[in-house]
Every structure is written in structure tokens, then in C-alpha cells.
Amino acid sequence: MNGSTVLVHITGLGLSACGVIALLAWAASVALRDVSIVDSAWSLLVLAPALVAAALVPQVGPRAPAVLSLAGIWALRLAVYITWRHWGHPEDSRYQAIRARNDRMRTNRIPETATFPPEQEPRVFVCGPTRFVEAVADALVALGHRPGRIRTERFGGA
Secondary structure, three states, X not given: OOXXXXXXXXXXXHHHHHHHHHHHHHHHHXXXXXXXXXXXXXXXXXXXXXHHHHHHOOXXXXXXXXXXXXXXXXXXXXXXXXXXXXXXXXXXXXHHHHHHHHHHHHOOOOOHHHOOOHHXXXXXXXXXXXXXXXXXXXXXXXXXXXXXXXXXEEEOOO
């Protein structure tokens, strides 16, 4: 393999290591219903590609072990500190707000203030992927809009 092929290979493995860590953090956050756990994992996402590169690069300079050690100490110290600071506390309010916003979107609710009142009989146009269009059209009907006044255009996959 030439030099650029080796570099692409190492980069791919480093990103794969990040993907594994991110997937594990995500799975833990879903199980715990606490997204704050990602704060503890992000410094490890910085360290993972460095460890992969250090293990696979054929020749490293004399300072590489020192730099890798410092990066490792920083990443582990930060992960431990953030985990310790968060331990025993509820999910961070920033993540609670994001979760609440996503939960509202998932229930197909449109706030009444986001549309014209149904009494005005507005013609409403909805355009997007099929599932989105159907969810919005159903929510508009649930708010009292007449189905004949809702125009839809779907694009993308079924």
C-alpha cells in the first residue's frame, strides 16, 4: 500500500472507533433516558482516533508518545470529571428541552398558534416526504381544518 492508502485506512479505522464509542454512548443514553451521558463521552471521541493512529502509523516521531500520553490524560480526566459532576443529578436542562421538543414533534401535534384558525377556512399547503405530509395533514384535520382545504405534495420515498 502506498502512503495515501495507508492514511485513508488509518483515518477510516479512527472514525470507526469514534462510531463505536458514539454508538455505545447513544445506547446508554437511550436506556437511561438521559442524554447528558454524551458529555462524558465526547473527550474519548477525540482520543480514539489518536490511539488508532499511534497503533497503526509505521513510524512515529520521538515526541509522539508524550503527546499521546498528554492527550490520553486530558481525555480521561475530562471524562471522569464530567461523569463525577453529573453523577446523581437529573438530565441536564438543555437536553431535557431538546427531548421535550422532539417528543412534541413525535406526537404529531401542531400548536394552534402555528396555523390560521380553521374558522377562516384557509387553504393549507403541505410539501415534503410522505410520512411528514401525512402527519401534518392529519394534525391539521385534528385541529379542525377541512380535509378539502389541505393541499399536499409528496416527494422522496414512499
